[in-house]
Amino acid sequence: MATHFLGDTAVLLGRSLRHITRSVDTIITTTITPIAMMLLFVYVLGGAIDTGSVSYVNYLLPGILLITIASGIAYTALRLFLDMKGGIFERFQSMPIARSSVLWAHVLTSLVANAISLVVVVLVALLMGFRSGAGVLAWLAVAGILILFTLALTWIAVIPGLTAKSVDGAGGFAYPLIFLPFISSAFVPTDTMPGPVRAFADNQPVTSIVNAVRALFAQQPVGTDIWTALAWCVGILIVAYIFANNAYRRRIS
Amino acid sequence: MTLRQPSILAVMSIPPATNQAQGPAIHVQGLEKSYKELRVLRGVDFDVARGSIFALLGSNGAGKTTVVKILSTLLKADAGTASVNGFDVATQPADVRESISLTGQFAAVDEILSGRENLVLVARLRHLKNPGTIADDLLERFSLTEAGARKVSTYSGGMRRRLDIAMSLIGNPPVIFLDEPTTGLDPQARIEVWQAVKELAEGGTTVLLTTQYLDEAEQLADRIAILHEGRIIVNGTLAKLKQLLPPAKVEYVEKQPTLEDVFLTLVGAGGKDGDADKGSHDHKTTSNKK
Numbered sequence: 001m002a003t004h005f006l007g008d009t010a011v012l013l014g015r016s017l018r019h020i021t022r023s024v025d026t027i028i029t030t031t032i033t034p035i036a037m038m039l040l041f042v043y044v045l046g047g048a049i050d051t052g053s054v055s056y057v058n059y060l061l062p063g064i065l066l067i068t069i070a071s072g073i074a075y076t077a078l079r080l081f082l083d084m085k086g087g088i089f090e091r092f093q094s095m096p097i098a099r100s101s102v103l104w105a106h107v108l109t110s111l112v113a114n115a116i117s118l119v120v121v122v123l124v125a126l127l128m129g130f131r132s133g134a135g136v137l138a139w140l141a142v143a144g145i146l147i148l149f150t151l152a153l154t155w156i157a158v159i160p161g162l163t164a165k166s167v168d169g170a171g172g173f174a175y176p177l178i179f180l181p182f183i184s185s186a187f188v189p190t191d192t193m194p195g196p197v198r199a200f201a202d203n204q205p206v207t208s209i210v211n212a213v214r215a216l217f218a219q220q221p222v223g224t225d226i227w228t229a230l231a232w233c234v235g236i237l238i239v240a241y242i243f244a245n246n247a248y249r250r251r252i253s
Numbered sequence: 254m255t256l257r258q259p260s261i262l263a264v265m266s267i268p269p270a271t272n273q274a275q276g277p278a279i280h281v282q283g284l285e286k287s288y289k290e291l292r293v294l295r296g297v298d299f300d301v302a303r304g305s306i307f308a309l310l311g312s313n314g315a316g317k318t319t320v321v322k323i324l325s326t327l328l329k330a331d332a333g334t335a336s337v338n339g340f341d342v343a344t345q346p347a348d349v350r351e352s353i354s355l356t357g358q359f360a361a362v363d364e365i366l367s368g369r370e371n372l373v374l375v376a377r378l379r380h381l382k383n384p385g386t387i388a389d390d391l392l393e394r395f396s397l398t399e400a401g402a403r404k405v406s407t408y409s410g411g412m413r414r415r416l417d418i419a420m421s422l423i424g425n426p427p428v429i430f431l432d433e434p435t436t437g438l439d440p441q442a443r444i445e446v447w448q449a450v451k452e453l454a455e456g457g458t459t460v461l462l463t464t465q466y467l468d469e470a471e472q473l474a475d476r477i478a479i480l481h482e483g484r485i486i487v488n489g490t491l492a493k494l495k496q497l498l499p500p501a502k503v504e505y506v507e508k509q510p511t512l513e514d515v516f517l518t519l520v521g522a523g524g525k526d527g528d529a530d531k532g533s534h535d536h537k538t539t540s541n542k543k
Contacts, residue, residue: 004380011377019365022404087361091420094325094355096347097378252327 005098012092012105016079020113026075030117033178034068035124041187042128049188054218057130061122062213063186066206067178068121069114069150073157074174076110080161081170084251093252103158103248110154111147118146132217142216145226148233149209153177155240162247186210205232276339278303278428278459279324283333286319293319295483296333301476303427306450306460308474310467315480317463318358321432324461325355338427353428354421358436360413361420362405368392368416369401372423379424391419395449411442418449429453431462435469440513441520447472 020026038060041049046056083089083102092102122130134142157174164170181187183197184206190198201207208228215222279301286294293316301307311317322328324337326346335342338352355361362371369388376384392401395415405413414434421429431450435443450473454460464470470477471491478488487494510518 007380008378011374015363015366015374018370022365086364087357087359088363090322090325090327090357091355091361091375092378093327094350094353095375095378096350096380 004096005101008097008101009104009108012101013108016105016109017112019079020109020116027113027116027120030072030075030113031068031120031124033071034064034121037067038064038121038125038128051189055129055131057125057128058132058217059214060187061125061130062210062217063181063184063206064121064125065118065146065213066149066181066186066209068117069146069153070174070177070180072114072117073110073150073153073177074171075113076106076154077157077161077164077170077173078167079109080106080158081164081167084162099252100248103244106161107151107154107158110157111150114150114154115147133219134217135219138216138219141226142213145209145213145229145233148230148237152233152237152240155237155244158244159240159247162244162251180204181206181210184210205229205236208232277301278305279307279335279337279461281320281324281333281335284320284323284330284335285332286316286323286328286330292483294330297480297483297485299478299485299488301459301461303459304454304457305475306454306462306473308470308477309461309463309480310465310470310477311463311480312465316483317465317480318432320480321355321357321430321461321463324349325353325430326350327355352426353430354424354426356417356421356429356431356434358432360410360417362413362416364406365404367402367404368397368408368412371405371416371420375420375423381424387423391422395419409442411438411445414438414442414446415449418446422453425458427457428459428461431460433463433465435464435466440516443469444517 038057041060042057046060049056051059080103083092083106089102093099156177160170160173184190184201184204186206190201190207193201208225209232212222212226212229215225277300279299281300282298284294284297285292297316297320299307299309309317309320319328323330324335324342326342326349329343337349340348340352342349362368363374366374369392372388372391373384376387381387388401389398392398395418397412397416397419400408400412405416408416418431418434421431434450435446438446447469450460450462454475460473462470462473474491476488476490477494478485480486487497
């Protein structure tokens with residue numbers, strides 16, 4: 001059966017990509033919140049935030065990109081949930097296909113959908129004055145980190161997608177993830193936060209990822225942030241993958 | 254309508270690919286399954302002969318779907334054995350999946366894809382050559398050709414069910430499970446599904462059907478088993494089941510048409526093509542009455 005894994009995944013990926021191209025609204029709703037936040041923070045609140053010599057839109061974009069991913073992966077949970085509910089999941093499971101293909105197709109679809117959303121958000125940021133002198137390698141490094149982050153969050157999203165009892169449950173888990181960047185260095189430097197909040201902000205995954213991406217965009221040394229960021233992404237990815245596969249195995253046996 | 258045209262059926266009914274010869278198509282012995290405290294199946298036994306239609310009859314919650322899920326490798330039994338097409342469902346699930354097709358209680362179709370894309374999807378997942386040709390043939394056979402390019406979300410219940418069954422036929426699996434195939438369908442769509450099931454069995458496919466409608470079992474099944482409180486309480490042909498009760502008395506009753514007769518006469522059962530599609534563009538010209 002393993003011999004079919006790639007072929008089956010490709011066929012199922014084609015299927016869920018059609019879902020995306022036929023419901024472009026999912027891309028729009030994914031990008032609209034981050035873009036609105038970016039407008040709000042850059043043009044309303046940003047003037048009062050001291051980010052030193054860095055323009056605020058340059059400072060803000062990495063955090064906005066993470067929020068975009070966090071709101072995008074909710075659709076993975078939703079699509080998976082709807083498959084389970086509609087009976088097509090059972091049809092797939094009763095067919096002679098590689099069973100893990102069903103999950104991987106959704107995960108890869110999430111990567112594609114989020115990549116499109118991220119490009120849209122970056123284009124809007126460029127219109128708003130975002131500039132980076134980063135070279136090809138730095139952009140590739142940013143893309144790599146964002147792909148890892150998307151994969152990690154997508155595997156988290158698979159869990160409620162498989163176990164949720166209602167549509168709301170399948171989508172609702174994303175709210176804390178969208179909120180997490182607010183208590184990080186994404187919007188404001190952490191120095192002004194009171195002790196315990198700052199300790200949390202400095203040591204949660206978003207801050208290291210945001211700092212690493214920001215440094216890459218600004219052509220500054222990434223220091224240890226990039227390793228912390230990678231460690232967080234890979235760690236979350238592995239743990240979420242294990243839990244998701246456990247949930248999947250419970251579901252199909 | 255094409256469903257009733259035997260010539261097309263003859264072309265379509267290629268013998269099942271994975272034939273494991275001999276023995277019953279489905280063999281179930283001592284099957285038990287509990288959901289926590291609730292004992293749904295308490296030792297279910299039955300065999301289904303190759304090429305026959307077997308109806309599993311029972312009220313809601315009797316455990317019909319649980320049996321089907323175990324046989325289609327979606328659930329594991331707590332005790333007992335089951336084999337499909339000679340393969341054990343617990344130890345050879347991959348071979349079982351090669352031999353079966355499941356049409357579940359809810360039409361397992363992709364709403365966002367078109368009817369044709371749904372069929373192509375399944376053909377690809379079954380690793381068949383020429384998925385496009387297979388899809389077109391099935392659309393034709395189930396009178397969905399004109400609706401083939403439309404999104405399934407625009408289909409009526411009957412069309413959706415027909416597509417669902419068409420998807421189950423791809424690859425000619427020797428055993429097909431139909432879990433309450435006509436629940437929620439209007440009388441006309443129901444007759445169309447029955448016709449499709451009969452043709453399947455004529456083509457040599459073994460059909461296990463669950464239903465809560467007695468007339469459905471009576472119409473279709475070669476053998477009928479009644480599942481009640483987790484056990485099969487009777488299992489036999491319709492004639493044999495009827496013998497369980499005292500012989501029929503002769504009474505003279507004026508036969509009034511049933512509402513179903515009236516409905517079917519008025520809407521032209523079997524003559525009208527497609528489905529009650531509420532005025533959309535699903536008109537066809539091939540209306541041969543049987």
